[in-house]
Amino acid sequence: MHRRLLALGFAATLALPVLAQQAPVPAWQQSRSGSTNASPLAPHPPKLTATAAEQVPVAALRVPAGFKVELWASGAPGARMMTESPNGTVFVGTRTIGRVYAISEEGGQRRVRTIASRLTDPNGVALRDGNLYVIAINRVLRFDGIEGRLDAPGTPTDLTAAFGLPTETHHGWKFAAFGPDGRLYMNIGVPCNICEFNRDTHALIVSFNPDDSGRRIEAKGIRNSVGFDWHPTTRELWATNNGRDWAGNDTPDDTLHRIRQSGADQGFPYCAANWRDPAISRGPASCSEFSAPAALLGPHTAALGMRFYTGTAFPEAYRNQIFIARRGSWNREQLSGYDVVVARLDANGTVTGVEPFMTGLRDEAKNRFLGRPVDVLVRGDGSLLVSDEQNGAIYRITHGN
Amino acid sequence: MAHRLPAAAALLAAVALASAGAAAGDAGRGAALAEARGCGGCHGPQGVSAMENIPSLAGHPDEFIALQLILFREGLRDVPPMTQLAQGLTDQEVEDLAAFYAGLPAGHVERPPRDPARYQAGAVLAERLRCGACHLADFRGRAQMPRLTGQREDYLAHALAEYRDGTRRGTDTNMNAVMFGVTDAEIAALAHFMAQQ
Known part of the structure; x- marks a missing residue:
């Protein structure tokens, strides 16, 4: 036992730029030590079969007074990141099941089409000038004129070589979106739980010109950001981030970051949520040289998709506030997250609080979950969509009536 | 370590209930x-x-x-x-x-006789690779992680080599990481040990 602890401590301390596939310990188990060594916690399994509409737990969902939540679409197993076309078609990325869906309104019903499949974690979907970009792990595809070709999307243009993304699978899935500057932004996660690595190639948010040239680092030292958006008036980039595992039930928090300058350093692997991580002995002694997070989002909650509310259908108090989907924890004995929260910003862009918005998917008494919210999307009509990966469903939240 | 096991077992029971959408199969x-x-x-x-x-x-x-x-x-x-x-x-x-x-009972039609040396080597490897952390201490599996006991020895060796060689992945890449650098002889020992459970 002692020998194992020592060996783990040694590995955690020395952790050179070792990539996930070269390590004898699976990435999600790295840096287990002490009391966590005996822990039976492990990532929850995905569900890849369709959940029938009547079995989607929409009746359990709770939203503030005046709001209404309903099932908008189902039968899209593994539904994660969303983007909407000007026509109202919602494109949805996935991870394990390898598909991209297009969900359109037809006669008051939603029709789910699978427009791409057999991809490795095609999590990132982004639209520009009628073309759909799909970012899988180390694959970048562009489906031109997708709206008019939903039944036969044709062979996409393969931009993989041009983008030249890293090939690691762990934390290699992408969130992708076009910024107000017309550039394509995406995250490049770190291929471990906690390790030292090349800080110019991993733990980044990067941007490209749409033609794949001109890579620029937009945020540095951000462990794995699977959701970001731009402030509607200041145009500053804001991003969620997933904190590391196996540092305890309450350490560290997941975080919300305000990227004040392009390339600003958020501190990983040295710092997370204002906490100097003792697993990394080299580097600065304190966190003062890094950007402090704009808000703490709870330990292990898996804060992922986030969007500023830009619509007018919700009360004025929600304008330019941030909705954040928290997919929910696995590395915590008491489950946390499994909800949508709203971060309240004052006129200076300072976060004044983080409040629950959509709850009901976490059963606290039985320590179990009913669904896993991954992304939020403000539609053209001002309603808010929430994707539930576990149930392959999308909820719609409206106000009034 | 032993004194922690009851708590771990209780937690495991709780976690086992955690996943949504239990299979509605008939x-x-x-x-x-x-x-x-x-x-x-x-x-x-x-x-x-x-x-x-x-x-x-x-x-x-x-x-x-x-x-x-x-x-x-x-x-x-x-x-x-x-x-x-x-x-x-x-x-x-x-x-x-x-x-x-x-719902069917696991078992073997037949299996090779136990080789004490390979069995022992496999037991040590199973401890080192911590197979029981996910597949449970008795290797019956849980959730997305398969049962290992009752499996054919030749198939276990085949599957483990595929994970090591990166020609197969599960619903994630954890097994690829577990098997990194494990030799053919070690795989044979591990498969033998598991098939004898």
């Missing part, structure tokens, strides 16, 4: 479908395989069976003939087959 329909599709021709009529390199399916967690069938159907796990045989299966059929095989 074992009876699954049995009929397995019969109609001739699954037993290779995997054995009761899910216990008598064929070299063909896995036994009896007693796996239903989630494991369902997820693997979907990986076959989606072309994400490309293993002839299963990739073809899984085409056209509906989600309900996948869950029915999973319920059927999960």
Whole structure:
């Protein structure tokens, strides 16, 4: 036992730029030590079969007074990141099941089409000038004129070589979106739980010109950001981030970051949520040289998709506030997250609080979950969509009536 | 360590309840479908395989069976003939087959006699690689992680080599990381140890 602890401590301390596939310990188990060594916690399994509409737990969902939540679409197993076309078609990325869906309104019903499949974690979907970009792990595809070709999307243009993304699978899935500057932004996660690595190639948010040239680092030292958006008036980039595992039930928090300058350093692997991580002995002694997070989002909650509310259908108090989907924890004995929260910003862009918005998917008494919210999307009509990966469903939240 | 086990076991029970959408499969329909599709021709009529390199399916967690069938159907796990045989299966059929095989008793038609040296080497490796952390201490599996006991030794060795060589991944890449750098001789020992449980 002692020998194992020592060996783990040694590995955690020395952790050179070792990539996930070269390590004898699976990435999600790295840096287990002490009391966590005996822990039976492990990532929850995905569900890849369709959940029938009547079995989607929409009746359990709770939203503030005046709001209404309903099932908008189902039968899209593994539904994660969303983007909407000007026509109202919602494109949805996935991870394990390898598909991209297009969900359109037809006669008051939603029709789910699978427009791409057999991809490795095609999590990132982004639209520009009628073309759909799909970012899988180390694959970048562009489906031109997708709206008019939903039944036969044709062979996409393969931009993989041009983008030249890293090939690691762990934390290699992408969130992708076009910024107000017309550039394509995406995250490049770190291929471990906690390790030292090349800080110019991993733990980044990067941007490209749409033609794949001109890579620029937009945020540095951000462990794995699977959701970001731009402030509607200041145009500053804001991003969620997933904190590391196996540092305890309450350490560290997941975080919300305000990227004040392009390339600003958020501190990983040295710092997370204002906490100097003792697993990394080299580097600065304190966190003062890094950007402090704009808000703490709870330990292990898996804060992922986030969007500023830009619509007018919700009360004025929600304008330019941030909705954040928290997919929910696995590395915590008491489950946390499994909800949508709203971060309240004052006129200076300072976060004044983080409040629950959509709850009901976490059963606290039985320590179990009913669904896993991954992304939020403000539609053209001002309603808010929430994707539930576990149930392959999308909820719609409206106000009034 | 031992004094922590009860707490760990209690937590495990809680975590086992954590996942949503327990499979809604019907074992009876699954049995009929397995019969109609001739699954037993290779995997054995009761899910216990008598064929070299063909896995036994009896007693796996239903989630494991369902997820693997979907990986076959989606072309994400490309293993002839299963990739073809899984085409056209509906989600309900996948869950029915999973319920059927999960309910069958695990076992062996026959297995090689125990080799004490390889068994011991395999036991040490199983401890070093911490197989029991996910597959549970008695290796019966849970959720997306398959049962290891009752599996054919040749198939275990085959699957472990595929994970090591990166020609197979599960619903994530954890097994690829576990098997990194494990030698052929170590795989043989590990497979022998597991098949003897």
